[in-house]
Amino acid sequence: MKAATYFGRLVGMGAVLCSVFLIGAGFAQAAAPQLSSGQPLTLDKPYSSAQTITDVISNKEVFGKLQGSTPIDIYSVTPDRDGEQTFSLLSPQQMPGQAALIFVDPTTASQAQNLGLPLPESGNYHTALVKAPTAAKTYYETALFQNFDVLAQGRYSLKKGVTYYLVVLDPYRQTVNYALKLGESSSWTAGDVFRNFGTWIRLQTNDYAGTSPFTFSWHVFKYFMMLLSLSVLVGIFFIEQLFAFMANKSKAAGYILIKMQPFSKVFIWSGLALMAIFSYLFFRDDSWLGIPFVMFLVFIPLLISLLYQTIVLSPRVAALEVTKKEATIPFALRKRWFFSFLVSFFSLGAILVFFGIYFTK
Structure with missing residues (x-):
C-alpha cells in the first residue's frame, strides 16, 4: 500500500468527522x-x-x-x-x-x-x-x-x-x-463556535461588550497564541506517533515516519517554545498564583522526552534505508520510541487536564 493512501485516509476521516460535527450542530434549535x-x-x-x-x-x-x-x-x-x-x-x-x-x-x-x-x-x-x-x-x-x-x-x-x-x-x-x-x-452549537470564533475568544478573556465584533488586544493575542501553539504541538506530536505505531505493520508508514522527521521536530519544538512563552505571559497576570511554576514542572518530562527523541531517536530513524517509498523500522528502535511516547503522552495529558481545570474553574 502506498504512502499516499494513509494521508488520504486521514484527510477523509477528518472531513467526515467535521461534516458530521457541523451537520449535527445545524439541527440544534439555537441562534448565534x-x-x-x-x-x-x-x-x-x-x-x-x-x-x-x-x-x-x-x-x-x-x-x-x-x-x-x-x-x-x-x-x-x-x-x-x-x-x-x-x-x-x-x-x-x-x-x-x-x-x-x-x-x-x-x-x-x-x-x-x-x-x-x-x-x-x-x-x-x-x-x-x-x-x-x-x-x-x-x-x-x-x-x-x-x-x-x-x-x-x-x-x-x-x-x-x-x-x-x-x-x-x-x-x-x-x-x-x-x-x-x-x-x-x-x-451554542458547534457551528456557532466556528462561525463566531472572535466572539468566543473575547468571552474567554472576559471582554463582554464592544462596538466591533473582535477586539484584538494584547491579552487576546496571548490567549490565542497559547491555544494555537498547544494545538500545533499536540497535533503534530500525535500524527508522528500515529505513523510510529503504524510502522509496526506497514513499511509505507515507516517511510512516512522517516521523511517527516526534520519537519515534525521543527513544528514540535516551535509549538513547545511558543506555548511555554505565551503560557507564562498569560498566566503570570492571573489570580492563580504559582501557575507558571506548576507549568514548568509539568513541562520537564515532556522536555526530556522530546530531547531524547530529537537527539537520539530521530537521527537513527532518518538514517534508515529507504527503498521504493518503503522502510522497515527495527523493533529495538520502535520499542525506545514507544517508551519515549509514554513519557510525552502523560506530560501532555497533564497539561491538557491543567488547561481543562483552569478554563472550567
Missing part, C-alpha cells in the same frame, strides 16, 4: 450568540437607543457589560410568532455581580410593578421585576467552559409583532459582566 454594543444610552429617550435581539423564540445568549456612570442596558424583542419564552439573567461565577433584570411589557404577560423606571413614550407599558430562583441555581455553558449563577429567571407568553423590552441594570453601579439567556436549552 450576540454581544452588547457597549454604547451608552440616550438619556432623554433611552428606549430609542435600545439594542435589538433577533430570533426571540429560540435558544440564545446575549453577553454584555454594565459600566460607566449609567450602568444600564436596554434590549428590545419583537417575536415573529406567538409563543412562550424564558428569560434568564446570568453572571459569570469568576466575576459575581448583583445585576437585576426588568421586563417592560405592554400586555398582560406580567404583573405590573412600580419600580421607578421610565417607560417608553408610546404604548401602555408597565414594568415587572424578573425574580430570582427560589433556590440557588447555576448554568454551565459547555461552549465557553464556564459556570454562571442564575440571578433572575422568568417565563412569559409573547405575542407576535409586539415589542417588549428587557432592562439590565446594577443598583450598586458596579462594573458587571452578564449574559442574558433566552430559552432553557443549550444556546
Whole structure:
C-alpha cells in the first residue's frame, strides 16, 4: 500500500468527522450568540437607543457589560410568532455581580410593578421585576467552559409583532459582566463556535461588550497564541506517533515516519517554545498564583522526552534505508520510541487536564 493512501485516509476521516460535527450542530434549535454594543444610552429617550435581539423564540445568549456612570442596558424583542419564552439573567461565577433584570411589557404577560423606571413614550407599558430562583441555581455553558449563577429567571407568553423590552441594570453601579439567556436549552452549537470564533475568544478573556465584533488586544493575542501553539504541538506530536505505531505493520508508514522527521521536530519544538512563552505571559497576570511554576514542572518530562527523541531517536530513524517509498523500522528502535511516547503522552495529558481545570474553574 502506498504512502499516499494513509494521508488520504486521514484527510477523509477528518472531513467526515467535521461534516458530521457541523451537520449535527445545524439541527440544534439555537441562534448565534450576540454581544452588547457597549454604547451608552440616550438619556432623554433611552428606549430609542435600545439594542435589538433577533430570533426571540429560540435558544440564545446575549453577553454584555454594565459600566460607566449609567450602568444600564436596554434590549428590545419583537417575536415573529406567538409563543412562550424564558428569560434568564446570568453572571459569570469568576466575576459575581448583583445585576437585576426588568421586563417592560405592554400586555398582560406580567404583573405590573412600580419600580421607578421610565417607560417608553408610546404604548401602555408597565414594568415587572424578573425574580430570582427560589433556590440557588447555576448554568454551565459547555461552549465557553464556564459556570454562571442564575440571578433572575422568568417565563412569559409573547405575542407576535409586539415589542417588549428587557432592562439590565446594577443598583450598586458596579462594573458587571452578564449574559442574558433566552430559552432553557443549550444556546451554542458547534457551528456557532466556528462561525463566531472572535466572539468566543473575547468571552474567554472576559471582554463582554464592544462596538466591533473582535477586539484584538494584547491579552487576546496571548490567549490565542497559547491555544494555537498547544494545538500545533499536540497535533503534530500525535500524527508522528500515529505513523510510529503504524510502522509496526506497514513499511509505507515507516517511510512516512522517516521523511517527516526534520519537519515534525521543527513544528514540535516551535509549538513547545511558543506555548511555554505565551503560557507564562498569560498566566503570570492571573489570580492563580504559582501557575507558571506548576507549568514548568509539568513541562520537564515532556522536555526530556522530546530531547531524547530529537537527539537520539530521530537521527537513527532518518538514517534508515529507504527503498521504493518503503522502510522497515527495527523493533529495538520502535520499542525506545514507544517508551519515549509514554513519557510525552502523560506530560501532555497533564497539561491538557491543567488547561481543562483552569478554563472550567
